[in-house]
Amino acid sequence: MSQQKVSLRSNGFTFKQFFVAHDRCAMKVGTDGVLLGAWAPVTGAQRVLDIGTGSGLIALMLAQRTGKTVPIDAVELDEQAAGQAQENAAASPWSERITIYQDDILRWVKTSEQRYSLIVSNPPYFSPGVDCATPERAVARYAADLTHDALLTCVESLITQEGYFCLILPETAGNKLLALAQQRGWYLHFRTDISDNERRPPNRVLLALSPKAGEPFHDRMTIRGPDQRYSAAHCNLTREFYLFR
Structure with a gap:
């Protein structure tokens, strides 16, 4: 039993309700992703893109968090x-609703015919600088090709008129993206x-x-x-996901 627990923690x-393997991913499961997944408004969502x-x-x-008829594209x-995400989705209770696409969003957006009422992203936010351990981690961390301006351009062509685009960023980067988005005609609804x-x-x-x-x-x-324990607000937000809450 102890070996199994160690394996789960390392892999x-x-x-x-589900297990996320991340040993083949540059960016591991972390607080940012959990916060965004628990916080993003899903009421009325008809199709979701990650x-x-x-x-x-x-x-x-x-x-x-969404209904049985809501497709999730990622x-x-x-x-x-992408291969590990596909395996995680296939092993989950929602395998029939989740579709994983291995592609560059800048290329994928040009062929997509879908429109989404909820789009989420935990995007790269560092400017290229300090070397990362692997090229994959550099892509995940640094906003090089997928700049925030390019990301907004993609989302603008994919979102419905009443849809939400939700993301999590460091405060400074978030303020810059918000200013850029508002210049482009977006409106802030929740922060x-x-x-x-x-x-x-x-x-x-957020x-x-x-x-x-x-x-x-x-x-x-x-x-x-x-007291250094998780706050009531954090526990309430993540209660349906974290064990022992």
Whole structure:
């Protein structure tokens, strides 16, 4: 039993309703992806797209949160990660609803005939600089070819008029993307600033943008409380996913 537990910890992450293997992915299961998958507004979603799905984590979370007739499409550039995402999807309770595409979103968008009422992305955000351990990790971390301007261009051609585009970024990068999006005619609907605890300023931001105008809602969430335990807000947000909550 102990060897099995070690294997699960080293090769992937077990959630309440599914398991995500990530040993062949440059970017592992992490807090950012879980927050976005749990936070993105799914009410009324009719078709969902996950751009840069990696292990398939966010696609799986959104499959759990949406109805039985909602298709989930996910695009991943890296061949190894896309293959692992496909395996994770096939082993999940929602295998018939999740489709993984191994492709560059900049190329894939030109042939897609679908429109999506919810698009999510945990995008690259660093400018190319410090070398990464592998080229795959560099692609996952650095906004080189998939700049935020290019990402917005892709999403603009894929989203429905009343759809949401949701993403998580470091606060500085998030503010820059938000300003760029608003210049291009997007509207902010929801924003949650994330901080590690009450004493620290926000270091992450969750954004929900839409082509349709609306009154923005802005709040803040801390990951941990004064006792260093996970905060009530964080527990409530992730309750349906993390074990022992």
